[in-house]
Amino acid sequence: IKWSEGVGWHEAQLVPYAPLSLDPANMTLHYAQAIFEGLKAYKRADGTVATFRPRANAERFQASARRLAMPELPVETFIDACDALVRQDRAWVPSSGEASLYLRPFMIATEVGLGVRPSNEYLFVVIASPAGAYFSGGVKPVSVWLSEEYVRAAPGGTGAAKCAGNYAASLVAQAQAAEKGCDQVVWLDAVERRWIEEMGGMNLYFVYGDKIVTPELTGSLLPGITRASLLKIAEDLGYEVAEGRISVEDWKNGNADGSLTEVFACGTAAVITPVGSVKSTRADWTVGDGRPGEVTMRLRKALLDIQTGEVEDTHGWMHQLG
Numbered sequence: 027i028k029w030s031e032g033v034g035w036h037e038a039q040l041v042p043y044a045p046l047s048l049d050p051a052n053m054t055l056h057y058a059q060a061i062f063e064g065l066k067a068y069k070r071a072d073g074t075v076a077t078f079r080p081r082a083n084a085e086r087f088q089a090s091a092r093r094l095a096m097p098e099l100p101v102e103t104f105i106d107a108c109d110a111l112v113r114q115d116r117a118w119v120p121s122s123g124e125a126s127l128y129l130r131p132f133m134i135a136t137e138v139g140l141g142v143r144p145s146n147e148y149l150f151v152v153i154a155s156p157a158g159a160y161f162s163g164g165v166k167p168v169s170v171w172l173s174e175e176y177v178r179a180a181p182g183g184t185g186a187a188k189c190a191g192n193y194a195a196s197l198v199a200q201a202q203a204a205e206k207g208c209d210q211v212v213w214l215d216a217v218e219r220r221w222i223e224e225m226g227g228m229n230l231y232f233v234y235g236d237k238i239v240t241p242e243l244t245g246s247l248l249p250g251i252t253r254a255s256l257l258k259i260a261e262d263l264g265y266e267v268a269e270g271r272i273s274v275e276d277w278k279n280g281n282a283d284g285s286l287t288e289v290f291a292c293g294t295a296a297v298i299t300p301v302g303s304v305k306s307t308r309a310d311w312t313v314g315d316g317r318p319g320e321v322t323m324r325l326r327k328a329l330l331d332i333q334t335g336e337v338e339d340t341h342g343w344m345h346q347l348g
């Protein structure tokens with residue numbers, strides 16, 4: 027679907043997958059007006075296909091567009107475009123359990139020009155790819171590197187938007203994590219380098235027995251849809267849930283005195299991943315006993331059961347395509 031100044035959204039087309047042809051002076055290539063989303067379509071136990079919370083993705087996409095001075099795509103247009111692609115690719119939606127069809131909606135500037143200003147033309151596209159279960163052979167805890175040298179997002183920056191530049195800026199820290207033998211980066215706040223924000227592509231949760239805490243939305247971390255869903259699911263399951271501030275010292279001390287029992291990360295790709303160990307310039311430690319925790323696995327199952335249709339969708343999160 028295209029957008030241009032004075033015309034608005036027009037020319038919705040469903041076309042076979044093919045390369046895009048871009049002018050070398052396309053404004054996206056130089057000034058990075060590029061935003062995206064990620065969501066999944068599941069084939070459910072009863073044979074129907076449904077996407078998980080596409081409205082939430084559509085609304086976050088609008089928020090990202092506002093931050094990047096791009097036009098907002100109407101929520102219904104976003105959902106209709108995803109639906110049309112899933113219907114077309116229905117045969118590619120895997121039919122077993124956690125496997126899904128991953129959808130990647132994105133928007134880029136398409137005007138040609140070298141001046142730094144918002145483009146007058148945009149292109150919205152959705153592509154799809156089948157995704158297997160994230161963990162084959164059992165859920166495996168990840169090891170994380172606390173990034174003190176690099177920050178992902180600063181107050182007033184684009185951290186709460188899902189824009190391409192955030193990921194470009196994170197690659198060097200991800201490479202550093204890999205050098206330290208870790209799977210993922212954990213980002214700290216930009217000002218004090220003390221408060222836990224999020225992981226590379228996932229939000230974090232800290233489990234203190236029956237009490238569960240997730241870092242509050244400060245404006246510099248992504249408001250994850252899995253994060254928001256788990257706030258509700260954890261409450262449904264009777265846990266005491268809160269959004270708050272957790273520092274590196276809180277994590278280390280809670281771990282040392284045993285009050286912090288589990289830590290997990292959550293996002294569309296892996297749903298829930300236990301965090302098994304932490305490395306930083308100051309200290310390394312194992313989280314709990316280093317194995318997937320009971321609360322982590324219970325929440326993981328509760329969310330997946332909704333997504334795969336094993337239990338009733340009491341929150342109205344599944345968008346049925348028939």
Ligand code: PMP
Binds near residue numbers: 226
């Ligand atoms: N943080 C970042 C930086 C991400 O890229 C993602 C993945 N979209 C998340 C958190 C988790 O968000 P969601 O639950 O909506 O997938």
